[in-house]
Amino acid sequence: MLNIENLHVSVVDKPILKGINLQVKPGEIHAIMGPNGSGKSTLSHVLSGKSGYTVTQGQVTYEGKDLTEMAPEIRAREGVFLAFQYPVEIPGVSNIYLLKAALNSIRKHHGLSEVDAMDFLTLIKEKVRLLEMDERFLYRAVNEGFSGGEKKRNEILQMAVLEPKLCILDETDSGLDIDALKVVAEGVNSIRSPERSFVMITHYQRLLDYIKPDFVHVLAHGQIVKSGGPELALELEEKGYSWVENKQAA
Amino acid sequence: MSASAKEIEQLIGKEYKQGFVTELETDTFPPGLDEEVIYKLWKIKNEPEFMLEYRLKAFRHWQTMKSPEWAFVKFDPIDYQAVSYYSAPKRKEDGPKSLDEVDPQILEAYKKLGIPLDEQERLAGVAVDAVFDSVSVATTFKSKLKEAGVIFCPISEALREYPELVQQYLGSVVPTGDNFFAALNSAVFTDGSFVYIPKGVRCPMELSTYFRINAANTGQFERTLIIADEGSYVSYLEGCTAPMRDENQLHAAVVELIALDNAEIKYSTVQNWYPGDKEGKGGIYNFVTKRADCRGENSKVSWTQVETGSAITWKYPSCVLTGNNSIGEFYSVALTNNYQQADTGTKMIHIGKNTRSTIISKGISAGRAQNTYRGLVKVLKGAENARNYTQCDSLLVGDKCGAHTFPYVEVKQPSAQVEHEATTSKISEDQLFFCQQRGLSAEDAVSMIVNGFCKEVFKELPMEFAVEAQALLGLSLEGSVG
Ligand SMILES: Nc1ncnc2c1ncn2[C@@H]1O[C@H](COP(=O)(O)OP(=O)(O)OP(=O)(O)O)[C@@H](O)[C@H]1O
Ligand SMILES: [Mg+2]
Numbered sequence: 001m002l003n004i005e006n007l008h009v010s011v012v013d014k015p016i017l018k019g020i021n022l023q024v025k026p027g028e029i030h031a032i033m034g035p036n037g038s039g040k041s042t043l044s045h046v047l048s049g050k051s052g053y054t055v056t057q058g059q060v061t062y063e064g065k066d067l068t069e070m071a072p073e074i075r076a077r078e079g080v081f082l083a084f085q086y087p088v089e090i091p092g093v094s095n096i097y098l099l100k101a102a103l104n105s106i107r108k109h110h111g112l113s114e115v116d117a118m119d120f121l122t123l124i125k126e127k128v129r130l131l132e133m134d135e136r137f138l139y140r141a142v143n144e145g146f147s148g149g150e151k152k153r154n155e156i157l158q159m160a161v162l163e164p165k166l167c168i169l170d171e172t173d174s175g176l177d178i179d180a181l182k183v184v185a186e187g188v189n190s191i192r193s194p195e196r197s198f199v200m201i202t203h204y205q206r207l208l209d210y211i212k213p214d215f216v217h218v219l220a221h222g223q224i225v226k227s228g229g230p231e232l233a234l235e236l237e238e239k240g241y242s243w244v245e246n247k248q249a250a
Numbered sequence: 251m252s253a254s255a256k257e258i259e260q261l262i263g264k265e266y267k268q269g270f271v272t273e274l275e276t277d278t279f280p281p282g283l284d285e286e287v288i289y290k291l292w293k294i295k296n297e298p299e300f301m302l303e304y305r306l307k308a309f310r311h312w313q314t315m316k317s318p319e320w321a322f323v324k325f326d327p328i329d330y331q332a333v334s335y336y337s338a339p340k341r342k343e344d345g346p347k348s349l350d351e352v353d354p355q356i357l358e359a360y361k362k363l364g365i366p367l368d369e370q371e372r373l374a375g376v377a378v379d380a381v382f383d384s385v386s387v388a389t390t391f392k393s394k395l396k397e398a399g400v401i402f403c404p405i406s407e408a409l410r411e412y413p414e415l416v417q418q419y420l421g422s423v424v425p426t427g428d429n430f431f432a433a434l435n436s437a438v439f440t441d442g443s444f445v446y447i448p449k450g451v452r453c454p455m456e457l458s459t460y461f462r463i464n465a466a467n468t469g470q471f472e473r474t475l476i477i478a479d480e481g482s483y484v485s486y487l488e489g490c491t492a493p494m495r496d497e498n499q500l501h502a503a504v505v506e507l508i509a510l511d512n513a514e515i516k517y518s519t520v521q522n523w524y525p526g527d528k529e530g531k532g533g534i535y536n537f538v539t540k541r542a543d544c545r546g547e548n549s550k551v552s553w554t555q556v557e558t559g560s561a562i563t564w565k566y567p568s569c570v571l572t573g574n575n576s577i578g579e580f581y582s583v584a585l586t587n588n589y590q591q592a593d594t595g596t597k598m599i600h601i602g603k604n605t606r607s608t609i610i611s612k613g614i615s616a617g618r619a620q621n622t623y624r625g626l627v628k629v630l631k632g633a634e635n636a637r638n639y640t641q642c643d644s645l646l647v648g649d650k651c652g653a654h655t656f657p658y659v660e661v662k663q664p665s666a667q668v669e670h671e672a673t674t675s676k677i678s679e680d681q682l683f684f685c686q687q688r689g690l691s692a693e694d695a696v697s698m699i700v701n702g703f704c705k706e707v708f709k710e711l712p713m714e715f716a717v718e719a720q721a722l723l724g725l726s727l728e729g730s731v732g
Binding site: 048049072088091092098101102162 | 688701
């Protein structure tokens with residue numbers, strides 16, 4: 001599904017990613033861990049097409065197509081979803097309006113007609129229940145005045161409604177209380193399928209207790225310095241990043 | 251890649267869809283303005299005696315006045331002698347008696363604008379007066395309105411048919427010497443709409459006037475007068491467009507509203523005069539004086555405006571709250587793009603007791619445009635318990651445009667409460683990227699954010715107008731993100 005080969009990325013001439021290799025197959029869950037500033041969010045932004053990043057080397061293919069050639073909205077319509085580390089507020093635009101506009105633009109891209117108003121309401125209410133959110137959130141402006149945890153949950157609501165194929169979660173667990181973490185994890189698990197893949201960026205093993213990854217990668221200084229199974233996360237929790245970083249330096 | 255700041259600017263290359271010219275034979279005065287021209291105007295319009303005096307008085311006053319310089323707009327001095335003060339499609343003596351007599355070319359022009367004047371094709375519930383250059387060419391649903399006792403006709407016709415009524419109210423809200431442009435208008439106005447709603451009548455349909463500038467080198471000086479007698483209600487809509495021309499054209503209108511005891515007037519405008527091209531060439535100078543007098547107790551006037559057109563807009567729809575318990579409202583969306591300039595706002599003058607006013611202004615600036623809110627809240631001595639709430643929000647698209655806010659407050663009555671809130675925000679790259687990441691194009695994202703920003707004002711517009719206004723905003727922002 002996603003194939004990253006020797007990806008080098010710079011921000012204003014400063015190299016941030018220095019040769020990332022990663023392969024994600026349909027249905028797989030990959031966790032990416034790593035110290036602050038190592039380039040995790042950068043990777044998520046490059047995959048989703050944010051401006052300001054220059055790919056200096058390497059390539060990224062998504063379903064066989066060159067991802068870096070695609071406009072961000074096309075990537076989204078083709079099934080790439082990013083749950084932001086810092087979701088933005090959009091005053092005046094209600095959550096439900098955004099969701100409907102987003103869903104319709106994706107449907108249009110796939111040659112489908114606009115979603116029927118009743119069907120949409122049924123769908124969205126089901127997802128709201130799934131994420132144990134108050135329906136009133138639907139009618140509030142996107143993320144405006146939401147608490148940190150509410151914003152994160154809102155990202156997952158959008159994901160659940162839009163049903164992307166490649167879900168990139170950038171520290172969705174940060175800022176969630178223990179109960180919320182469980183609800184969000186259940187939300188993610190409920191949309192798991194053999195066709196849908198996840199790349200989860202996280203600092204904490206806790207999330208991985210609820211969503212069991214197939215692979216864990218450690219990103220440090222712009223490179224994946226170690227990969228392994230779920231046990232790697234436990235080891236990291238115990239020994240810290242210096243353990244892998246040093247190993248790499250050695 | 252998502253839209254960068256530079257690309258956001260480009261998002262603003264709009265296309266003006268009403269820019270066509272209709273070829274017509276016209277009666278047009280040669281350019282120039284003196285007492286002779288005013289006499290000819292008065293004569294050609296076959297007006298009652300008092301109007302000649304009214305016009306000459308205004309003209310003499312105007313000659314002593316100077317074009318105002320306090321507004322935050324820049325333009326080269328206008329040569330008033332280079333403008334033609336009368337242009338009308340050629341026609342029989344008295345003007346069309348019915349739609350059948352209207353030049354088919356004009357009907358076609360309105361059809362192209364999406365305003366069929368054919369009564370069958372019109373949305374039921376909206377009566378239209380169409381003003382083409384200097385004259386009114388058609389008023390629809392006249393008979394139906396007459397049944398209700400409502401007078402809705404071109405002001406030139408009202409001057410002939412109901413001279414006392416017009417004389418009683420004309421200039422009673424905006425005196426001839428009120429300001430430079432109002433004085434000019436009073437001297438040379440050619441047409442516009444007249445509305446009278448009798449006591450206790452709720453006007454059975456929305457009234458609407460559609461203004462169209464067609465001829466080159468002419469100014470449009472329209473005059474609108476609306477009187478809502480005791481206990482009556484009317485909702486009035488106004489729309490405007492003009493062809494694309496390289497020269498600037500002058501539009502100096504005066505609108506007067508009078509609400510008597512317990513009467514209510516709702517006045518909505520969607521102004522889409524030609525704004526000029528991307529380089530700032532051409533476009534309409536829209537210098538308008540709009541004022542309402544809430545003369546009666548418990549009267550109410552609401553101004554709602556969506557201003558997207560014109561090269562320069564200079565306009566302050568105001569309410570004089572004379573009657574006790576009267577209410578004035580101003581809801582405004584002003585969008586400027588490319589090199590457009592807008593200096594707009596309102597004046598709320600509290601005179602009566604327990605008078606209340608609300609001001610909601612949304613200014614959107616894109617490209618290199620300048621957008622200014624200028625508002626005055628004045629509470630006179632004796633206006634006990636007067637209350638005002640002002641909210642003034644500016645939204646910037648890109649980083650070469652400007653937003654300015656000049657709120658003036660003068661309170662002479664200690665029991666008055668005046669509240670003011672203001673915000674300035676920018677459509678950020680992060681917001682755009684977020685929307686794109688959810689599948690929206692950058693253009694749709696900007697349009698969605700701008701519409702969200704204007705929501706409070708749009709909900710004040712009559713239904714069909716709100717839809718039109720939203721579409722217009724989208725159109726006006728076309729090309730403003732990569
Ligand atoms: N626009 C920018 N200009 C300069 N440096 C940048 C820019 N964007 C990112 N960086 C730098 O790139 C590096 C990687 O940042 P990134 O946000 O990807 O880290 P991260 O791994 O997500 O960190 P965290 O765990 O704190 O979220 C940081 O050193 C950051 O300062
Ligand atoms: Mg990060």
